[in-house]
Amino acid sequence: QVQLVESGGGLVQAGGSLGLSCAASGRTFRYVMGWFRQAPGKEREFVAAISWSGGGKLHADSVKGRFTISRDNAKNTVYLQMNSLKPEDTAVYFCAAREGAALADIVNRYDYWGQGTQVTVSS
Secondary structure, three states: OOEEEEOEEEEOOOOOOOOEEEEEEEOOOOOEEEEEEEEOOOOOOOEEEOOOOOOOEEEOOOOOOOEEEEEEEOOOEEEEEEEOHHHHHHHHEEEEEOOOOOOOOHHHHEEEOOOEEEEEOOO
C-alpha cells in the first residue's frame, strides 16, 4: 500500500505561481507518479506524470510550458510547479501512483490516490 498526501494548494491571481507537493509513504517509492485535476462538474483529467527515475516526463498539452513535474526519491516526494496560472486551472489537484514502469495519462491506470488539494486562480 502507498499513502499519498498533497499540500501546497491555495488561492493565487492569474499569472501567478504555485507549487504543489505530494508526500508518499508505505511501500518502496518505485512508482510512476502523476498529477491529475478535477474542476467542478468535470471529469478528472491528466496533468503530468514522471517515471521512477525522473528521466521520463509527460505533460498535458494544456499545461505544457507552464507546469513542471519533478520528484525527489530521497524524500519520497513529487512536486508540481505551476507558473503562469490561468482561471481555467482552478480545480482540485490529485497526486497518484502507478505500479509499473510506463508513463500513463489515464485515470484508471493509477493504483493509489491522494485526497487532493484545492487550487483556485482568480482573474
